[in-house]
Each structure stands twice: as C-alpha cells, then as structure tokens.
Amino acid sequence: MLMLGRAQVREVLEDADEEVLRAVREAYLCHQQGLTAVPHSVFLRFPDDDRNRIIALPAYLGGEDPVAGVKWIASFPANIETDLPRANAVMILNSVRTGEPEALVEAATISARRTAASAALAAATLAAGTPDTGVTLFGCGVINGEVLRFLRTTLPGLTAVTVFDLDAGRARSFAEASAARYPTLTVEVAESAAAALRAHRLVSLATTAGTPHLDAAYCPPGTLVLHLSLRDLSPATVLASTNIVDDADHVCRASTSLHLAEQEVGHRDFVTASLGSLLSGAPYRRPDDGLTVFSPFGLGILDLAVARLVRRRAADQGVGTTLADF
Template sequence: MLYLNDEHIRELGWDWSRLADLIEEAVRTMDAGGSAAPLKGYLRFPGTPNRIIATPAYLGGSTELAGIKWIAGFPGNPQRGLPRARNLIALNDPSTGEPLAVLRSDRLNGLRAAAVSGAMLRWYAELRPASGGGFTVGIIGWGPIGRLHLDMAAALLGPRLERVLLHDVRGIAEDSIPPELLGRVEATTDWRELYRQSDVTATCTVAPSRYIDEPPPQGALLLHVSLRDYEPHSVAGLRTFVDDWSQVCREDTDIERLHAAGLLAEPDALTLADAVCRDALAPLAGETIFFNPMGLGIFDLALAGDFYRRALAEGLGVGLD
C-alpha cells in the first residue's frame, strides 16, 4: 500500500486544465451510470461545532477505484495554529477490495474544490466570445480554498483574467498574493464592493451566518463553494446548478433553505452533468448562474487516483506493508 502526503502532492505538481478535465471525465462516467456515491455521513461531537465527514464512493471509467474521504472540520484549530480542515483519502481496488493507497493531504481537498469550480468556469467562459472582453473575478474568503481558486482562475482564464477583487474579514496581506498577479489584484473592505463588480464571484468562507442579502449582477457566475453565504431572497429565481441534488439539499445549505422556502424544487435545478454532457449552459448566455457543488466523493477519487498513479510511475511515496 502506498502512502502519500502534501509534500508528495506538491512534488508531483498539478495542471489546472488537467484537473478540470478529470472532473469532467468523472461527471461523464457518473452520467453514464459508472459510479456510486452514498450520502455523506457526519460524525459530530456533542457540545462543539466539530465534525468529521465520511464520503464513500466508487468511480469507474479510467479511474476504476473505490474509496472513502474522511475529512475533519474543527473551527477552533486556527486559534491553535492548526489547519481548520484535515483530509485523508483511502483508495481500494474495486475488484478485490484491496487497500491500495492512503493520501494524507489537506491540499487535495482544496484542489478538488477548485477543480470542480474550474470545470464550471470553463463552460461559463465559453459563453462570452473572446471579443467580449475580459473577466473580473471576485473571491470572498482568502483562506486555502480561496487562494487555490485564484490560482485556478488565473490558469484557466489566462489573459482574459483582467481584474481580481479579494475580500476577507481578516484583511488581505499583500505578500499572500501571487507576485505575477499583483498588478491585477485589489483588496476590498466590503464584500458588496466586490460582489457588485465581479463577473465571477467565488464564496470560499467559513461565515457563521448568511450575509449576502442582495441579488448578483446580471450575467454573473456564482461559484458557491462554501454553500452557506446567501440569504434565500438574494438568489431566488436564478438559474441554479448543483453537482447532485440529494447530496446538496441537506445540512442547512442555501439550496436546502431555498427548497424549504418553496423557492427551488429539484426539477428546477440543473446539474454539472447537464452542463458537461448536454451543453446546458449554451442557451443561458447572459443569465446569472448559481453553482452549488456539495463536493462528490467521485471527484476526490478522480484526483486522488490520478496522483496515486503518477506517484507509482515516478517512484514517489512511502510503501506500507
């Protein structure tokens, strides 16, 4: 069995186009019936906000792996100098059940989140011809997930990324911004300033309560990574996409609140598979898109499996008996 950690992942490196391709391939495999993804299980600790989430899955196609993601979210960790989220993925051979690898990598969780956003961003970017001008991307929440979203957007949009607006309640340190993007990045003191000017807004927060209380600009793409930022009335009636309705309409997400308020039903929501497999975004040019990815286990398997196989090929990692 192979053991990989964050250092191994960094040494292997990644390409955002490849990661987005892996997400799209996983979506096509899922859409063709080649996957299984039971509902996530939540282990909660009485009297605390701490939790550990279990995400079992099987993904066929070129991945052909089973496994489970076991990710801990402990909000008090940053005050202890520790990461808020701690991530572990175990991979199994689906034909024998044999454990193949353990990946102890917080970075993989962020890569998966940004790669899923990247898959949607690429389809959205195609709606606007290159002659239509560049993009302003706004990122609310400047933690590890927000920073990876900036890296992803810069890689996938290239010169079409004209301007970046950042907001975090803790402020934005200049030395945290990639040097090659400094001329295009501005920090804002109010999320509204960012929100009203952005063609693409990624919410990557751990906000304790909803705070976005106004409709987005017409035609914007909302990459709602953190799932609990919008008051229902601010996003009611938007073209809403999810990765999987049964996974995301639970656990007090904004999708569940919209559904409970009678503002969104499952037949009204489109899926990432509709975008990837049926070009569902093409007729929606000029409309505002509200994308809510719960984060499916098949996406974690797609990326973890790719890093696992690359590590085998390059002789990286630690072998365990």
C-alpha cells in the same frame, strides 16, 4: 499499501493542473452516465459544538480505471486563528477487485484542488457572452487560493482580482501573496462585502459561514457565483437565481442554502441543471440578466479522481512509501 504524505502529494501534483481539471471533468461525465456510486456523506458532530465536524465521503468511480475509497476530512474553523490548517484529511483507496486497501493518502491538498478545479471548470462551462476578465474571491483561505490557481488555466483572459475577508489583515496578506505569485494580475482588497460583490461578474464564495449572510443584490446582472461554501446565500436569492449543481440529492441537505430553499417551497424546481449534464451537452451561455449560482456539494468521486491521479503520478515518479504487510 502505498502511503503518501502532504509534501509528497504536493510534489506529484506540481505542474499537474490541467491533468487535475481533466480528472474532475471525467468524473462529472462518469456521474452523468451513471457509472458512479456516491452514498450520502456522513457528518460527525460533537455535543455542544456547532462549528467543528468530521465528514466521511465514500464513493465509487467507474470507467476505464475504476476506483473506490473514502475521504475522512475534519473541518475545525478556529484552527486558522492559531496558524493551523482548517481542514485535515486522509483518503483510503481500495481495490475494486478484492477490496484490499491499496493506498493511504494525505487528502487536504487533494480536497482543496478538486474543489477549486470544480469551480474553475464551472466558470468556463457557465461562460458569459463577454468573457470574464475579473474575479472576486470572498474568503481569503486555502480554497480561494486554489480557485485562483485553476481559474488562470480555464480563464486565460483573467487580469483582475478583488479579495475580501472579514479579517482585513488576512485579506491584505492574501492579496500580497497572490500579486507576488501572479505578477500579471492586478489584485485589490475590497473595503466591504458590498464593494467586493459589485467588483466583478464572477464571484467565488469560500467562507466558513454556517448560515446565510450575503445580499446578492449587490452583484451586477449576469454574475456567476461559485457558491463553494454552500451556506452564504439566502433562500430568496437561491429561488431568484439560475441554479447549477453537481448533484441535487446531495446539495439539498445539511442545511445548505439550497436545502433551506427546498424546505421553504417544498420542491427543487429551482434547480436548473447539473454541471455534468451541461458538460455532456451543447455549449452553455449563462443569462446576461439575473444571477447564476453554481452550488457543488463536493462529490466523493472528485476526490477519487484526483487521488487516482496522485497514485498514478507517484508510481511513475517513485514517490511514496510502500508498506508490504499492512
């Protein structure tokens, strides 16, 4: 059993952004080809507590180097008020031959990077006729920090960033840190949600919202919304948009905005395509009018793809602790 902690996972993923993007892309293509098994996630909630949850995401990812396992991820939004991570996670990787556990890996880093890589891959795949040079990051936490990291790889022409958070201090700190980390980017803080949505035709939503709260009417025509937090947009906005998902069966549940839209109209005809189908087909150009929304539930196969990469790089670098008698 190989055991890797948070610092070790970050160490082996250093300078591996392009490899992470390739791993996520390959996972989507495997899913499109039917080479995966992705049971529905299991949500553990607590009595009299509608904010905190722990989610189990079991999955199997086939292909040339098949892998199976499960991610167990806790989301406690109030943690950020005491400088604790909102998300804490662990992954177990099992042998697909014997079922034996082969690796125990800290997975909050993996989860954040696979989410961000998915968003950045979607931004490149759902490109506009005029390349996006600016992005609005709505929610100034770990996820959007990673989104910016990966967007710089998939959108090399990116020059401007606008950030917004309900906590103005957090937004300012995020902007300062981003400007220091990426000196070639102009980073500004929006004074309101409306101003943030108007700023660019690429928007990444990574909030802790439990119910819809945004009016997408402020978005310019041709905007792509990376709807990572899944519950920000109203059903009316979803129904009026071009909707790209990772997997309709997964994203239309658990009171996501798409789930609410499905309940309202009684069907899923508003879902245009999956990202995997677009990756395996002809180049796609997003509409110049209206809104395009990418809503990824976050499939467990993406965690497996990045965890497999982590395990491989850790073995190559001699990183981690091996427990022989687990």
